[in-house]
Amino acid sequence: MNNPWRTELWFLGLVTVVGLTTGYVFGYPLLGVTIGTCAYLVWHLQNLVRLVHCLQGGDTHTLSDSKGAWGYVFGRLNATKSANEKEKKKLRRSRDRYRSVTRALPEAAVTLKAEGQIDMINEAAVRLLGLRDPEDLGQPITSFIRDPKFIELLDEGQSTQAIEVVSPANESSKLSLRVVPYGGSKKRLLLAQDVTRLNRLEQVRRDFIANISHELKSPLTVIIGYVESLQDDQESARKWSKPLAQIEQQSNRMRRIVEDLLQLSALETTEVTDDVSPVDVPALIRSICNEARELGGEDNYSFSVDVDDELMLLGNFNELYSAFSNIVFNAIRYTPGGGDIKLRWYEDNHGKAKFEVEDNGIGIAPQHIKRLTERFYRIDKGRSRLLGGTGLGLAIVKHVLIRHNAKLNITSTPGTGSTFTCEFSPLRIAKSEKAKSA
Numbered sequence: 421m422n423n424p425w426r427t428e429l430w431f432l433g434l435v436t437v438v439g440l441t442t443g444y445v446f447g448y449p450l451l452g453v454t455i456g457t458c459a460y461l462v463w464h465l466q467n468l469v470r471l472v473h474c475l476q477g478g479d480t481h482t483l484s485d486s487k488g489a490w491g492y493v494f495g496r497l498n499a500t501k502s503a504n505e506k507e508k509k510k511l512r513r514s515r516d517r518y519r520s521v522t523r524a525l526p527e528a529a530v531t532l533k534a535e536g537q538i539d540m541i542n543e544a545a546v547r548l549l550g551l552r553d554p555e556d557l558g559q560p561i562t563s564f565i566r567d568p569k570f571i572e573l574l575d576e577g578q579s580t581q582a583i584e585v586v587s588p589a590n591e592s593s594k595l596s597l598r599v600v601p602y603g604g605s606k607k608r609l610l611l612a613q614d615v616t617r618l619n620r621l622e623q624v625r626r627d628f629i630a631n632i633s634h635e636l637k638s639p640l641t642v643i644i645g646y647v648e649s650l651q652d653d654q655e656s657a658r659k660w661s662k663p664l665a666q667i668e669q670q671s672n673r674m675r676r677i678v679e680d681l682l683q684l685s686a687l688e689t690t691e692v693t694d695d696v697s698p699v700d701v702p703a704l705i706r707s708i709c710n711e712a713r714e715l716g717g718e719d720n721y722s723f724s725v726d727v728d729d730e731l732m733l734l735g736n737f738n739e740l741y742s743a744f745s746n747i748v749f750n751a752i753r754y755t756p757g758g759g760d761i762k763l764r765w766y767e768d769n770h771g772k773a774k775f776e777v778e779d780n781g782i783g784i785a786p787q788h789i790k791r792l793t794e795r796f797y798r799i800d801k802g803r804s805r806l807l808g809g810t811g812l813g814l815a816i817v818k819h820v821l822i823r824h825n826a827k828l829n830i831t832s833t834p835g836t837g838s839t840f841t842c843e844f845s846p847l848r849i850a851k852s853e854k855a856k857s858a
């Protein structure tokens with residue numbers, strides 16, 4: 421494009437020359453120049469008025485016929501305006517797309533401003549949370565969801581964890597809520613999902629397993645009782661020794677599965693009570709170690725126990741016994757005779773209490789580690805059965821640890837051995853009376 425200033429100067433020069441020449445013809449050259457300059461000024465004023473009109477939102481299309489610097493200004497203005505129009509259309513399209521996506525979401529989505537006021541909501545939010553669009557926009561979300569757990573979750577800001585609350589729109593519905601930070605500057609997205617049906621199904625599953633386990637327990641006790649009586653009877657024992665031994669072995673396996681299932685149901689269904697007492701973990705570990713020595717029999721395992729005698733844990737004795745013994749007995753099961761099993765109980769540098777079981781057994785390939793705490797997940801089913809495993813031991817460990825706000829870490833190298841570590845929060849630690857008085 422030509423330099424607009426040069427055109428403008430040419431134009432001004434032309435006006436001056438024409439004014440001067442015309443004035444000269446009529447004998448008033450100065451008057452001619454003055455009239456020409458005034459006309460030039462009027463033209464500028466006219467364009468200025470058009471510019472102001474256009475900036476106030478008027479139509480810009482009539483402006484493109486201007487010449488010189490004004491032509492350039494109006495040309496740029498038109499170009500910027502049509503670029504803006506295009507951008508607006510694009511934004512409108514993506515907003516509509518976003519709206520149709522959030523509308524299709526079965527989850528309620530609420531965007532929250534930094535102070536927790538409602539910014540935008542989707543249709544599911546109207547249904548699940550009872551919010552109204554646009555009446556409730558700008559209101560603090562805590563005026564609608566008043567559960568203290570939710571207020572805590574909102575204050576945390578960063579948590580990926582979900583909580584369950586009663587729906588503010590319907591008291592018989594349960595909602596699972598998650599708060600996800602987005603877009604920096606403390607904005608958050610609240611996602612709510614109706615879990616009433618899911619909870620009901622989960623309850624049905626739990627009840628079914630608990631009931632069926634209870635139902636199986638009595639017939640199994642009867643079968644085992646009869647088998648023992650038959651084995652005591654010399655003639656039957658002689659005649660049926662092999663089948664009786666097999667029935668006994670399989671019934672005992674079934675009984676162990678039923679007992680583990682019942683224990684799992686109890687862990688899932690009973691409430692965690694707050695009145696926990698200090699558990700003497702060092703004594704508990706020594707007792708498990710004695711049992712483990714018996715279980716190891718003649719296989720010459722070497723056990724080493726390294727425990728901090730002052731370190732107690734606030735928790736449930738029976739549950740901890742069950743979790744720790746499952747890990748230790750697994751170490752024996754999956755370590756060939758003569759292996760080393762090391763038990764440690766200590767407070768680490770971060771003040772966490774740790775129970776660690778290290779073996780130099782068969783080890784675990786990395787792809788299995790994540791799934792070991794699933795019910796009935798076994799790497800080698802045949803081997804587990806042969807060794808008397810139920811496939812439920814580590815699921816029990818997981819549940820006990822959840823109930824103690826603890827977690828399980830597993831590190832392992834196939835062919836070299838494994839280390840199972842239960843990690844407890846410093847809040848769970850209790851010191852023995854001796855340690856306190858020292």
Ligand code: ADP
Nearest residue numbers: 750751754783798799804809810811812813814
């Ligand atoms: P199981 O009754 O089969 O031992 P668990 O839930 O206790 O069931 O363990 C699940 C699986 O984890 C086991 O079948 C076994 O494959 C693996 N596992 C557990 N502990 C160890 C260990 N110390 N070394 C190697 N594998 C192990």
